[in-house]
Amino acid sequence: MKQGIHPDYHYVVFEDSSTGYKFLSGSTATSKETVKWEDGNEYPLIRVEVTSDSHPFYTGKQKFTQADGAVDKFNKKYGFKNN
Template structure:
């Protein structure tokens, strides 16, 4: 590896914003926010929107989005029927 061109690789804690699940991993990302981990050390905290704890592929729970289109949603919202 060429010296001086790569970002610093260190340990950080990732936290799933949806479930609060935390895990320690190596990353080049950093954060001003920190958290104390189970080993008593303080690590940067990176908040993520989805992880294996909340992703439907891993949990087996699928969220279904609304299948009808814009016109149907408008009609439902304003009480129009066909």
């Protein structure tokens, strides 16, 4: 790797702003805000709106659109006929 062209890679605490869930991960992101982590060290704190703790795909609270009759409705609208 060339020296001086890559951003500094360090540990950062990410916090889900909707659930309060926090996790420690390596990142190049920086913040003036810090938080004391479970290991006793202070790390930069990055607040994010969505994590696996609040995203519907991971929580199982995903909303599925109704597909009942959608294909028939499409075919009727655009003139396709079932063979």
